[in-house]
Amino acid sequence: MRANVGNIDRTIRIILGLVLLSLLFLLEGPARWWGLLGIVVLATAFTRFCPAYAILGTDTCHNKPPVPGHKHEA
Template structure:
């Protein structure tokens, strides 16, 4: 697995993941908030499988 998630992309993924995950505990309290684990996981491992399929790399050189 070659890293393909850059710093800015990583910060956005962490923020989006935390917001989505908070939906489990506050607001509508829906289990759909667990989808927030996906952006969090891709942020922490610096790899996004969808980016690989699409040929996107936000990491730079």
């Protein structure tokens, strides 16, 4: 697994994950179980890998090794 979640994305995921987990304690009835999605969001933040990003070809991680033979343009 190659990291595909960048620092800003990771911070947003941590905040969102904590907010979602708080729904378990703030809401009543079946709606409260949506808070369990916070575990998934936090897991992607801490592993720095998002399977949905991998499927869609999205990558917000900017710490990649340079491609051999590729010249950076100014």
